[in-house]
Amino acid sequence: MSLFKEAEVSETISSPPSATDYFVDRSFRGLAYLFAWLVLGVVGALVFEIGIKALPAIREYQLGFLTSGTWDVHNRQFGILAEIWGTLYSSILALLIGGFVGITMAIFLTQDFLPVRLAALFRTTVELLAAIPSVVYGLWGIFVVVPAIRPVANALNEQFGWIPFFSTTLSGPGMLPAALVLAIMILPTIAAVSQDALQLVPYKIKEAAYGLGATRWEVILRVMLPTAATGIFGALVLGFGRALGETMALAMLVGNSNQISLSLFSPANTLAALLALNFPEAGPLEVQVLMYAALVLLFITLVVNVLGTAIMTMASRRLGTSR
16 A cells, blocks of 8 residues: 555656646746846835935035035035945944954854854844844943943043044044944844854865864864855845944934044944934925935945945855866
């Protein structure tokens, strides 16, 4: 009886697709194409709508809008150079801090440094950081991070004030508190994707390295990380994209000051914070200018993601040809 059932199952598996199978396959493929084009359509509609509303400001201020740091509503003078600087500076600082901690944490949780249950607990805790609202991070930064780092910042300013990065004191919100909180906010993304990249490395590669006499850290630094480099770089790109668009926490912590400074303790401003704080009371002209700023932020984010994707594609091809 069992032989008869096995023969029947094998005959069913080896039989050609039915009309129903063809219909389901074509329907699923059609839905996939539809939703893919729908996503592109939504992005295109978003850019088109913002561009139409920003067009009067683009015609009036042109590229001078990107090279001026003045934001004076009464005199109709607008420029977002300081905001562009603050957006890129805070995001790069957050990426340096969050990227280092995230990759280190991914190594720590995937390379058997902890028991399985304890590693799962740490992994869940890190992932829960992504569920905390941005405004809560902002409040935590104001009442905990700023008072905690203010003595250290002022001491660095007294001893090393001749260095541009420590040239000012930290009296309240500033670039460093904003970057630290932003680094914590992008940490779950970087850590999670980096863990997946390290776990996808074939175990045979690790065994081969141990078989050749490599130590544990040589395996991690010279075998695991280079092999998973493409996935880890993708994690950094995703984290950087998240940092560029973060709004409320930075609006509460960065200081909202239109100035360009290398000092880690001086207040600054970002494009996202500018949009969030000025839209509620904006007049018709300011709305057009803010739409121009939103278009610039979209462009920066798009360029970062396109460059990141291109670099990952090139790295994957080189890795494939080297193998």
